[in-house]
């Protein structure tokens with residue numbers, strides 16, 4: 001079982017390395033629920049994590065996650081002691097702490113640019129992070145740490161990149177740095193802003209069409225009559241054309 005688990009982890013890690021540019025030391029964003037589960041199952045996170053991920057790791061958390069544990073009181077004192085030992089990453093809620101689940105998800109932004117692994121037992125966080133491509137999830141089950149298989153969102157993202165529908169994060173970064181070198185990025189942003197404003201001010205072209213149709217409600221019958229007349233004349237023309245065609249094949253046959 002242990003070997004199988006390790007093999008699966010290796011496969012998953014190389015998926016993130018190859019498709020989402022994950023590199024050592026792996027950044028592991030941890031919350032109180034994971035520490036609590038580790039404590040219950042007697043798992044030494046600092047020891048086990050690098051072994052399981054087969055590489056250097058950096059264990060970190062946020063101020064909000066620590067604050068939440070403090071407010072929850074004595075039952076989570078042990079978890080708090082563990083979490084305190086990890087690096088505290090800056091989050092945007094310095095003055096007004098938010099729930100840990102909300103904070104962790106905000107750290108991932110839209111594309112997980114800092115390549116965080118997330119270690120949590122919190123259902124709100126796991127469901128949230130599965131909507132973001134390229135976020136490895138670690139959780140504790142049956143006394144062991146488990147690296148979850150890539151989410152469907154991650155798999156779909158990779159497939160879209162392979163089909164050329166999307167630019168991979170690595171490519172995006174290189175494009176961005178190229179633009180910055182040439183000083184294009186700022187101008188580009190301004191242009192985009194102007195374009196969006198124009199689009200909003202334009203009236204909907206479909207609404208214009210409807211108004212014209214409403215303006216001429218009465219003469220639809222006459223129109224159809226005219227149409228029929230036209231059709232009749234077309235038929236006559238076709239007949240004459242047909243006559244020409246009848247004579248044509250005799251020419252080709254000879």
Ligand SMILES: [Zn+2]
Nearest residue numbers: 064091093103
């Ligand atoms: Zn926060």
